[in-house]
Amino acid sequence: MEFCRDWWMRKLIMGSDEKENKENDPRDDVIYQRFATSTNRKVLVKNHRRIRRRNRKKIRSENRSGFALWIFQIRCGKIRRKIHSVGTYPKCANPTVKIAAIQPAKKARNNDLQKTRMWTSILPLCAIMSVSSANLGWYRPEQVHLSYTGHPTTMTVTWTTFSWTPSVVEYNPLPGRPSFNLTAYGSVSIFVDGGPKRRKMFIHRVTVENLEPGQKYVYHCGSSLGWSPEFSFRALQAGSSWGPRLAVYGDMGNENAQSLSRLQKETQMEMYDAILHVGDFAYDMDEDDAQVGDEFMRQIESVAAYVPYMTCPGNHEEKYNFSNYRNRFSMPGNTEGLWYSWDLGPAHIISFSTEVYFYLKYGQELVAKQYRWLQKDLQEATSSAHRSERPWVITMAHRPMYCTNFDSDDCVKHDSTIRTGLPGGQYALEELFYKYGVDLEIWAHEHSYERMWPVYNCTVSRLHMIA
Numbered sequence: 001m002e003f004c005r006d007w008w009m010r011k012l013i014m015g016s017d018e019k020e021n022k023e024n025d026p027r028d029d030v031i032y033q034r035f036a037t038s039t040n041r042k043v044l045v046k047n048h049r050r051i052r053r054r055n056r057k058k059i060r061s062e063n064r065s066g067f068a069l070w071i072f073q074i075r076c077g078k079i080r081r082k083i084h085s086v087g088t089y090p091k092c093a094n095p096t097v098k099i100a101a102i103q104p105a106k107k108a109r110n111n112d113l114q115k116t117r118m119w120t121s122i123l124p125l126c127a128i129m130s131v132s133s134a135n136l137g138w139y140r141p142e143q144v145h146l147s148y149t150g151h152p153t154t155m156t157v158t159w160t161t162f163s164w165t166p167s168v169v170e171y172n173p174l175p176g177r178p179s180f181n182l183t184a185y186g187s188v189s190i191f192v193d194g195g196p197k198r199r200k201m202f203i204h205r206v207t208v209e210n211l212e213p214g215q216k217y218v219y220h221c222g223s224s225l226g227w228s229p230e231f232s233f234r235a236l237q238a239g240s241s242w243g244p245r246l247a248v249y250g251d252m253g254n255e256n257a258q259s260l261s262r263l264q265k266e267t268q269m270e271m272y273d274a275i276l277h278v279g280d281f282a283y284d285m286d287e288d289d290a291q292v293g294d295e296f297m298r299q300i301e302s303v304a305a306y307v308p309y310m311t312c313p314g315n316h317e318e319k320y321n322f323s324n325y326r327n328r329f330s331m332p333g334n335t336e337g338l339w340y341s342w343d344l345g346p347a348h349i350i351s352f353s354t355e356v357y358f359y360l361k362y363g364q365e366l367v368a369k370q371y372r373w374l375q376k377d378l379q380e381a382t383s384s385a386h387r388s389e390r391p392w393v394i395t396m397a398h399r400p401m402y403c404t405n406f407d408s409d410d411c412v413k414h415d416s417t418i419r420t421g422l423p424g425g426q427y428a429l430e431e432l433f434y435k436y437g438v439d440l441e442i443w444a445h446e447h448s449y450e451r452m453w454p455v456y457n458c459t460v461s462r463l464h465m466i467a
Helices: 002-014 018-022 027-037 041-054 056-061 064-088 095-100 110-139 260-268 287-304 319-328 365-381 384-389 429-435
Strands: 142-147 155-161 168-173 182-185 187-192 200-208 216-223 231-234 246-249 274-278 309-312 340-344 347-351 392-396 440-442
Touching: 142 287, 142 309, 155 216, 168 200, 182 200, 187 319, 200 216, 260 287, 287 309, 287 319, 309 347, 347 365, 365 384, 365 429
Parallel strands: 246 274, 274 309, 347 392, 392 440
Antiparallel strands: 142 155, 155 200, 168 182, 168 216, 187 200, 216 231, 340 347
């Protein structure tokens, strides 16, 4: 690209005759360099006007370099409009061919006609290549990740772009060469980060339906403006007579993500059916105007684009009312991933937010709303019909009820908030979970591994011990 730009600038401005080159204004080089490297419409117009004013006399002289400048100037408006259209109306027909077909003006001398056609063809080609490559990064999908909807015949694909594009997933079953003969369409929403720069990004969500349980598929996402690399996933198995394989962790940052390389390898080996990330992402997704969140989502793409990546919020997602978490992930239900449940093999998995108990500034009604939802979901999950099919009831949330660490966290207190609820015993979770016989509770937050005996009210419960 650099060679192309430098070559046509020298030819267009200085001509091919060394004697005539000495007579040209060396400032032209600077102006054309600014035009060639600028994709900003205002700068482009400004530079064009400067060239037109300075070279008005050269046009009349009809010397070689002046002639080339004149041809460029009378067509600059068309070139500018075409470049602008590439950025705002991407479905336009091949603009390079149209611009390259510009004919020299009638004032051109016959012996310069052939060279001028060549120069006017090269100029828009270089300019459009520069603008298109700059815009491509805004249209190309990134941060691709999967999530399970709770139905084995569907899978949700989520990704990010930095300009509006259609939301399309093309896919086909394996084995066989990727043909992408099946298509699914979705929606796009605008997410504006709460940081000082108010960065804007476009979050795309497409749910692929009518999948065959257990079948492997290859897919890519995006649109005709730019596609992601090829990824693959295996639709989850139907029924409850199989044992899911899960990778479970929490508190993984953008730096020092020691588990990531192993997760990447074992995902490629198809060792997992789903991944549970139990809160705290990137440290923190809102940092540096959400660019830390962008980088984290790019890193986990090597895992999350192949396996459903199921999440719950942690305390490090709190900024701007959990906006980065709520917008970047696509979990089942209609609560933006704050609480939801799903069936996986013989288990009913419930994800909820412990953070609503600690960030009451966002509304205590969230605690009440989540608690009522938990009651209803547990009633359904423990009904005789449901539990006979899926006997395991599992919860996952960020802050634990119990821990043995020596710190000031809530879990070291005898009457921890998660266990006993808000003052007065409101919305206490331990009593609720004990009542409905929750089998397993998965927590994070403490950056240490602990596995406990069945405990209720700070006492080991022999009634629920598993031999």
